Structures are given as structure tokens and as C-alpha cells.
Amino acid sequence: MSKLATLFRMVRNRDPLLKFFLLRKLGAWLVPKYRFNWPQLAWWNDEVFNAYLWRFDEFDGCNSDRHWALGQLTRLVADVPGDTAECGVFRGASSYLICRGNQLAPNRRIHHLFDSFEGLSKPSTVDGSFWSAGDLACPLDVVKENLQEFGEEAVRYHQGWIPERFHELSHLHFSFVHIDVDLYEPTRDSLEFFYSRMSEGGIIMCDDYGFTSCPGATAAFDEYLTDKPEPMVVLPCGGGFLIKRAP
Ligand SMILES: C[S@@+](CC[C@H](N)C(=O)[O-])C[C@H]1O[C@@H](n2cnc3c(N)ncnc32)[C@H](O)[C@@H]1O
Known part of the structure; x- marks a missing residue:
């Protein structure tokens, strides 16, 4: 059936997907390479998750699918020490989801946050020109308020330039680590520190992996994993993760 005939049929039948059909046509004209998702995704109706998105001003942004993926992955490590x-x-916002995931774990675990705030x-040469120093600054006080409900025992703040404060946690091992610093050097330093400290079955997720706006972060992972057994799984929504194997 021709596209025009499809359109007439949809109008005649008052098809609920008519507006979506028109949106796709407009999208194909404005941004030809853009690919839409079907709007029947059940998780789009998840009230708890939607309330979370509104709370962090992310509901109409472009990160909701990656936040959803992160929340789901934290469920995989509930039993990983x-x-x-x-x-x-x-x-x-993403730490909030990790803290929520930690509440599912049978044993108490602490969430550690590293940021310059x-x-x-x-950026270094490999990072390209998308980012500039000082982008995405948010004061520590705001983050503390956003994570207040988890209590002081469940969250530790390590303010400073990565990797300055990593050594304070050298004795620990980890079940889930989220790396989201957008740039080559801090991504490389984070991966170098945490990789050997992951428990078997633990997950390292990189929010920036595979984004053409973050070539340095992708390169840092690809270089480091060259001689490691874990494949990096690329998510369709952007980002990627690995599951640590036994040493
Ligand atoms: C994309 S934002 C993180 C977003 C957050 N994970 C989320 O999804 O809600 C990047 C963060 O990395 C921090 N950052 C970037 N380079 C850093 C470095 N070298 N040392 C410490 N923090 C850094 C920035 O301050 C910023 O808060």
C-alpha cells in the first residue's frame, strides 16, 4: 500500500498512531538520519520512573532511556558483593538510581561518588571539540540534597579531580561502577582503578561509550579492554557496559 493510502486509512480509522506517523514524516524531513522508537514501550508508563524523571528535570530530555537501562542493570548485581x-x-540523577538499586541488595552497601563538583x-585532543572545561558543574550541596533520602550511612562523597581521591578506596571491591565523565583521561583513570577491584559478576557501565560527542571516553574503554576477556556491550540507547569475569 502506498504511503498516501496508509495516511488516508489512518485518518479514516482515527488510528491512534496517526500523530506518530506524521511526526515520523516530519522528523525524516527535518533530521533524515534520526530513528524513532515505537511509542508503545511499556516502561514509558512506569509511574515511579516517570516521577523520578520529573524530579531530575529529565522527563522531556534525551537521557531517559539510558537512565532506564542503568536502573535495570543495577538489578543484576543485587547479589554481587x-x-x-x-x-x-x-x-x-544516575547515583539516585544506583542508591535505589542498593536498597535491593541483601547486605548493606555504600555508594561512593567521585566528582570535582x-x-x-x-578536554584532551582525543576528546574533540564538543566539551569545554567547566561544563556540567553542579555544587555538592545540591547533590547532597538530591540524595538525602538514602541517609548519610549509604552515601559517601569524594570531592576532587579524578583520580586524586581513588586511593582512599584501594582496599574495597565493587559490584557496580558507573563512569560518566565524558572525557578520555578521567574515563581511563576510573577504569584503571576500578576494573581490578570489581567482584565477579560486577558491572562497569559507561554512559558515554559509543557517543560521537565523547570519542575520548570510547577510546579509553577500547584501549583498556584490548587485552581483557570482557566484551563491551553497546546499548541501543547509547552507553555500554561490561560484566566482570572471574580473574
Ligand atoms: C555528564 S555529567 C554526569 C552525569 C550523571 N552521571 C548523571 O547521569 O546524572 C559529568 C560529570 O563529570 C564530572 N567530571 C568531569 N571530569 C572530571 C574530572 N576530571 N574529575 C572529577 N569530575 C569530573 C563533572 O563535574 C560532571 O559532574
Whole structure:
């Protein structure tokens, strides 16, 4: 059936997907390479998750699918021993999901946050020109308020430039680490520190992996994993993760 005939049929039948059909046509004209998702995704109606998105001002942004993926992955590590960590916190939206995931774990675990709270460090040549030093700054006080409900015992803040404060956790092992610093050097330093400290079955997720706006972060992972057994799984929504194997 021709596209025009499809359109007439949809109008005649008052098809609920008519507006979506028109949106796709408009999208194909405005941004030809853009690919839409079907709007019947059940998780789009998840009230708890939607409330979370509104709370962090992410409902109509472009990160909701990656936040959903992160929340789902934290469920995989409930039984994996070790604390959790995030390198690159911004307002604490992804840390919030990790802290929620930690509440499912049978044993108490602590979530460690690493950030300058002054924004990005200086990009290197491999990072391209998308980011600038100081982008995405959010004061520590705001993050503390956003994560207040988890209590002081469940969250530790390590303010400073990565990797300055990693050594304080050298004795720990981890079940889930989220790396989201957008740039080559802090991504490389984070991966180097955490990889050997992951428990078997633990997950390292990189929010920036595979984004053409973050070539340095992708390169840092690809270089480091060259001689490691774990494949990096690329998510369709952007980002990627690995599951640590036995040493
Ligand atoms: C994209 S934001 C993190 C977003 C957050 N994970 C989320 O999804 O809500 C990147 C963060 O990395 C931090 N950052 C970037 N480079 C850093 C470095 N070298 N040392 C410490 N923090 C850094 C920035 O301050 C910023 O908060």
C-alpha cells in the first residue's frame, strides 16, 4: 500500500498512531538520519520512573532511556558483593538510581561518588571539540540534597579531580561502577582503578561509550579492554557496559 493510502486509512480509522506517523514524516524531513522508537514501550508508563524523571528535570530530555537501562542493570548485581561507585555525578540523577538499586541488595552497601563538583576537566585532543572545561558543574550541596533520602550511612562523597581521591578506596571491591565523565583521561583513570577491584559478576557501565560527542571516553574503554576477556556491550540507547569475569 502506498504511503498516501496508509495516511488516508489512518485518518479514516482515527488510528491512534496517526500523530506518530506524521511526526515520523516530519522528523525524516527535518533530521533524515534520526530513528524513532515505537511509542508503545511499556516502561514509558512506569509511574515511579516517570516521577523520578520529573524530579531530575529529565522527563522531556534525551537521557531517559539510558537512565532506564542503568536502573535495570543495577538489578543484576543485587547479589554481587561489593560497594557501588559513580565517577561523574552532576546533579546525582544516575547515583539516585544506583542508591535505589542498593536498597535491593541483601547486605548493606555504600555508594561512593567521585566528582570535582566544578564541572569537566580540560578536554584532551582525543576528546574533540564538543566539551569545554567547566561544563556540567553542579555544587555538592545540591547533590547532597538530591540524595538525602538514602541517609548519610549509604552515601559517601569524594570531592576532587579524578583520580586524586581513588586511593582512599584501594582496599574495597565493587559490584557496580558507573563512569560518566565524558572525557578520555578521567574515563581511563576510573577504569584503571576500578576494573581490578570489581567482584565477579560486577558491572562497569559507561554512559558515554559509543557517543560521537565523547570519542575520548570510547577510546579509553577500547584501549583498556584490548587485552581483557570482557566484551563491551553497546546499548541501543547509547552507553555500554561490561560484566566482570572471574580473574
Ligand atoms: C555528564 S555529567 C554526569 C552525569 C550523571 N552521571 C548523571 O547521569 O546524572 C559529568 C560529570 O563529570 C564530572 N567530571 C568531569 N571530569 C572530571 C574530572 N576530571 N574529575 C572529577 N569530575 C569530573 C563533572 O563535574 C560532571 O559532574
